[in-house]
Amino acid sequence: MKNSRFFPLYVAGWLGLLGWPTVGWTQATTPAPAEGPMLTQPVVLGMLGLLLVIVVGAMLVLVSRVAALVRSAQPPAADNEAGRFDATLTNLTPRQLAALVARQQAQAFHLSGQELGSAAPVRDALGVVQHVALEVHAPWFHEKRRTAPFADLDPRLTRLVAAYLLCAAFWLVLGTTVGWYVGVKFVRPDVDHVAALSFGRLRPVHTNMVFWGWSSLAMLGLGHFVVPRTNNVPLHSLRWGWWALGLINASVLLGSLCLLNGINNGGGEYREYIWPVMLLFALGVLLCFANFYQTVARRTTEEFYISNWYILGATVWGVVLTVIGYLPFYQNELGETITQGYYMHMGVGMWFMTFMLGLMYYFLPMSLNKPIYSYSLGVLAFWTQLLFYTMIGTHHYIFSPLPWWLQTVAIVFSVGMLIPVLAGTINFLMTFRGGRKRVGDSYSLPFLLMGVLFYFTGSLQGSLQALRYTNLVWHFTDFNVAHSHLTMYGIIAFMLWGCIYSLAPRLRGREPRQGLVGVHFWCALVGLLAYAMALMMGGTLKGQSWLALEPFLKSVVLMAPYWLWRALGGTLMLLAHFVFLYNLVDMLLLGKTAALAAAPIPTLVPHADEILESV
Amino acid sequence: MKSWNLYKNHRLFTGTVFLGFVGLSTLIAVQPAARMQADNAPLPTAEALTPEQQAGLRVFIGEGCVACHTQQVRNIDMDQRWGTRPSLPADYAWHQRLDVWRATPSTLGSERTGPDLTEVAVRQPSDLWHLLHLYQPRSVVKESIMPAFPWLFQDSVAGTPAGLALHVPAGFREPGSHVIVPTRRAQQLVAYLLSLKQAPLPSGTPPTAFLALSPPKEAAPASRTPAGNAAPALDGAALYTTNCQPCHQANGEGLKGAFPPLKGSPVVNDKDATLMVNIVLQGYNPRPEYGVMPPFATKLSDAEIAAIISHERSTWGNAAAPITTDFVQKIRALVKPEPAL
Numbered sequence: 041m042k043n044s045r046f047f048p049l050y051v052a053g054w055l056g057l058l059g060w061p062t063v064g065w066t067q068a069t070t071p072a073p074a075e076g077p078m079l080t081q082p083v084v085l086g087m088l089g090l091l092l093v094i095v096v097g098a099m100l101v102l103v104s105r106v107a108a109l110v111r112s113a114q115p116p117a118a119d120n121e122a123g124r125f126d127a128t129l130t131n132l133t134p135r136q137l138a139a140l141v142a143r144q145q146a147q148a149f150h151l152s153g154q155e156l157g158s159a160a161p162v163r164d165a166l167g168v169v170q171h172v173a174l175e176v177h178a179p180w181f182h183e184k185r186r187t188a189p190f191a192d193l194d195p196r197l198t199r200l201v202a203a204y205l206l207c208a209a210f211w212l213v214l215g216t217t218v219g220w221y222v223g224v225k226f227v228r229p230d231v232d233h234v235a236a237l238s239f240g241r242l243r244p245v246h247t248n249m250v251f252w253g254w255s256s257l258a259m260l261g262l263g264h265f266v267v268p269r270t271n272n273v274p275l276h277s278l279r280w281g282w283w284a285l286g287l288i289n290a291s292v293l294l295g296s297l298c299l300l301n302g303i304n305n306g307g308g309e310y311r312e313y314i315w316p317v318m319l320l321f322a323l324g325v326l327l328c329f330a331n332f333y334q335t336v337a338r339r340t341t342e343e344f345y346i347s348n349w350y351i352l353g354a355t356v357w358g359v360v361l362t363v364i365g366y367l368p369f370y371q372n373e374l375g376e377t378i379t380q381g382y383y384m385h386m387g388v389g390m391w392f393m394t395f396m397l398g399l400m401y402y403f404l405p406m407s408l409n410k411p412i413y414s415y416s417l418g419v420l421a422f423w424t425q426l427l428f429y430t431m432i433g434t435h436h437y438i439f440s441p442l443p444w445w446l447q448t449v450a451i452v453f454s455v456g457m458l459i460p461v462l463a464g465t466i467n468f469l470m471t472f473r474g475g476r477k478r479v480g481d482s483y484s485l486p487f488l489l490m491g492v493l494f495y496f497t498g499s500l501q502g503s504l505q506a507l508r509y510t511n512l513v514w515h516f517t518d519f520n521v522a523h524s525h526l527t528m529y530g531i532i533a534f535m536l537w538g539c540i541y542s543l544a545p546r547l548r549g550r551e552p553r554q555g556l557v558g559v560h561f562w563c564a565l566v567g568l569l570a571y572a573m574a575l576m577m578g579g580t581l582k583g584q585s586w587l588a589l590e591p592f593l594k595s596v597v598l599m600a601p602y603w604l605w606r607a608l609g610g611t612l613m614l615l616a617h618f619v620f621l622y623n624l625v626d627m628l629l630l631g632k633t634a635a636l637a638a639a640p641i642p643t644l645v646p647h648a649d650e651i652l653e654s655v
Numbered sequence: 656m657k658s659w660n661l662y663k664n665h666r667l668f669t670g671t672v673f674l675g676f677v678g679l680s681t682l683i684a685v686q687p688a689a690r691m692q693a694d695n696a697p698l699p700t701a702e703a704l705t706p707e708q709q710a711g712l713r714v715f716i717g718e719g720c721v722a723c724h725t726q727q728v729r730n731i732d733m734d735q736r737w738g739t740r741p742s743l744p745a746d747y748a749w750h751q752r753l754d755v756w757r758a759t760p761s762t763l764g765s766e767r768t769g770p771d772l773t774e775v776a777v778r779q780p781s782d783l784w785h786l787l788h789l790y791q792p793r794s795v796v797k798e799s800i801m802p803a804f805p806w807l808f809q810d811s812v813a814g815t816p817a818g819l820a821l822h823v824p825a826g827f828r829e830p831g832s833h834v835i836v837p838t839r840r841a842q843q844l845v846a847y848l849l850s851l852k853q854a855p856l857p858s859g860t861p862p863t864a865f866l867a868l869s870p871p872k873e874a875a876p877a878s879r880t881p882a883g884n885a886a887p888a889l890d891g892a893a894l895y896t897t898n899c900q901p902c903h904q905a906n907g908e909g910l911k912g913a914f915p916p917l918k919g920s921p922v923v924n925d926k927d928a929t930l931m932v933n934i935v936l937q938g939y940n941p942r943p944e945y946g947v948m949p950p951f952a953t954k955l956s957d958a959e960i961a962a963i964i965s966h967e968r969s970t971w972g973n974a975a976a977p978i979t980t981d982f983v984q985k986i987r988a989l990v991k992p993e994p995a996l
Contacts, residue, residue: 240719308761
């Protein structure tokens with residue numbers, strides 16, 4: 041792809057075209073009616089300017105192509121290239137000469153064609169062969185590439201990581217069962233009349249359980265693997281890891297019990313747990329931070345890998361935002377509301393998204409077996425994430441009694457989120473470049489790829505939803521529910537699954553059944569799309585009904601089919617989670633794991649070192 | 656290895672991201688929140704919550720009502736239906752931390768699956784309606800998807816305070832229940848709901864304007880000035896749905912023991928609609944067995960009232976002549992406008 045360097049320009053141009061008409065709303069509090077000819081309107085001029093960017097860009101490409109054509113038509117300069125080549129050859133050092141001879145021999149090597157043809161048992165001194173199939177069946181599905189287990193794992197760390205992942209999967213299944221039931225109540229509000237199972241109590245049980253139980257524990261579990269791995273030292277303290285796991289599990293359990301019994305902190309989203317319960321969670325995250333920090337401090341290299349910035353950043357920010365969200369001193373009256381906007385968006389952005397990106401910077405290159413495309417884009421994304429994301433909380437309260445300037449700042453920085461999101465997306469997609477075959481051959485990479493695509497779509501959707509016009513149509517409607525699932529599910533959960541499916545088989549050397557991974561992937565994806573599309577369509581109609589000042593009840597009645605579709609999509613998603621739980625148990629708990637230690641794989645490492653040194 | 660390179664010195668790096676985030680958070684959240692709290696006071700016309708209403712607020716929060724009900728009138732014209740003016744910071748000045756364990760209630764909300772509650776006490780002042788609605792929302796609003804809250808009620812076979820028993824239509828009772836009586840918590844919750852109305856601005860203050868941001872429509876809704884004679888015909892059925900149906904029901908039959916029927920009602924079918932217009936304008940509460948009818952004089956324009964009454968007089972088998980806007984205007988002039996709520 042020769043034009044790839046124009047890709048950012050293209051994306052920016054098209055996004056500008058999409059976003060520009062709505063940006064107009066952010067400029068004036070009371071938009072003046074259109075006066076004068078169309079060409080004097082700033083919006084129209086901006087639109088023309090954007091088109092001009094494309095035209096000028098195309099012209100530049102055209103000119104450079106023509107110039108190149110002209111240049112190639114001219115005879116090459118009579119340069120003494122052959123003479124220089126000769127001189128190089130005659131002046132080779134013995135070392136270079138030996139290297140060249142070795143290279144020549146390597147190129148001349150051919151397989152005899154008999155290597156795999158005999159019935160003799162496979163001998164594999166290097167540990168390269170991972171899978172031997174003597175009986176070949178015509179497969180129903182394309183067979184995925186096998187995953188080679190890590191050979192040098194501390195089994196105690198493996199146990200810790202496995203415990204985190206299994207707890208997370210348990211909360212996922214339980215939390216989404218609750219979510220599914222809550223979704224069903226939109227269709228059948230009288231399905232039960234039990235106090236603890238009423239909608240208002242179960243909804244926060246669902247959101248908090250999948251936030252703190254599933255996503256947080258899964259991220260932290262993977263973090264306990266990534267941080268020691270990327271710093272090439274053992275984890276600072278396994279005991280701290282277990283303590284943190286216990287604290288967070290206790291927090292989710294106690295918090296859910298409180299909510300079921302009608303004990304709610306104040307109704308603010310994602311901080312429905314009362315402070316003694318949330319304190320346990322914060323302590324757990326603090327313990328993880330200390331553990332990660334001490335592990336990073338033990339490293340012997342000078343620099344520490346980019347994943348660690350994101351993970352250290354997320355754990356620090358996670359603790360800070362929980363403290364700010366729960367300290368009482370500025371939270372009476374509308375102070376509570378400002379803090380709520382800040383807290384609920386920072387929870388998503390500075391905790392989940394940041395941590396997840398840190399994991400992506402390890403697991404994506406690892407799964408693709410190639411380095412990340414650009415370290416610099418990662419640096420840009422990290423600091424802009426800190427600078428822009430922190431400021432956007434109030435975009436949940438556009439047109440509310442909160443200060444107008446605060447709303448405007450939130451909108452401006454929401455648009456600024458384009459920078460970290462585009463930087464991250466481009467970085468990940470460019471890392472994928474050339475790896476299409478690998479994606480097809482892997483059962484973890486499709487999850488990561490969809491996660492990246494949802495990262496782009498979901499995040500930009502969030503930016504556009506912050507604008508004033510979009511708030512007019514969509515605020516307070518089910519559109520927002522669709523958005524939060526596109527992001528927390530499409531981005532976070534899909535990326536987590538991608539990471540887990542690439543790590544878990546390497547922990548114990550046992551792979552999931554690929555057909556079941558396929559069931560998980562497609563049920564989750566189709567379910568999510570059905571869920572989100574239905575709510576986005578219904579939400580749009582609802583907003584239009586409100587704008588037309590129709591009776592409110594009409595907006596409830598018109599949602600019925602969309603709520604039904606949401607429940608159906610949710611059913612598929614829930615099914616996917618049960619399959620995932622089975623796969624995870626299969627990979628981590630079932631099967632023979634002890635035999636693996638005796639495999640010839642450990643000999644691979646010294647061999648490889650010798651070979652590398654000899655070249 | 657003391658390095659001043661952020662990416663080589665983990666202590667410097669962690670310190671930077673910590674202080675950077677704390678600094679930005681202070682700037683964008685903590686400081687504005689503290690200022691908002693310090694620089695705010697209730698309107699002089701506002702009434703503080705009574706202990707009973709405070710207790711109701713706790714029930715409101717504990718049951719998670721804020722998941723579906725907002726309490727903010729945004730300053731855009733589509734929110735005009737939820738209040739007479741956009742919400743102001745002063746409206747929330749009585750919001751305080753509930754207790755040591757629980758934070759300040761977050762009532763502004765982020766979803767409007769159900770109606771906004773800023774002025775629910777004005778829209779629906781009948782406690783009987785609220786109790787029925789809480790016991791089983793579908794007994795009064797057929798299409799509602801709100802959860803039923805039967806655990807806020809008890810089934811009292813003997814020793815029941817007679818005045819409190821609810822007349823729940825037969826199909827909507829919990830199986831096996833006899834006499835349905837609201838618990839203390841239900842009464843507190845209703846007391847809280849009935850406290851929800853916008854305090855009027857102190858006299859002389861011009862009301863804050865709504866921003867006219869909705870896309871222009873062909874037929875603008877009726878102006879609030881009574882002289883809207885030339886306005887295009889209003890949809891009486893739609894207005895009925897919004898304003899009257901919660902009690903009098905879609906079929907006009909009301910609910911036995913709670914809300915009187917309009918179908919076949921002598922007042923509705925009376926050739927002379929004076930009494931009916933009068934009831935709509937001023938409200939009605941002389942019969943203890945029925946809920947309170949709120950006054951609509953300040954909520955609806957003459958044209959809207961005329962459209963609604965004409966609709967009621969010609970539907971469900973009612974066959975009285977429609978009335979005109981002028982007629983409503985004439986009666987409104989006779990009824991001395993009471994001071995605004």
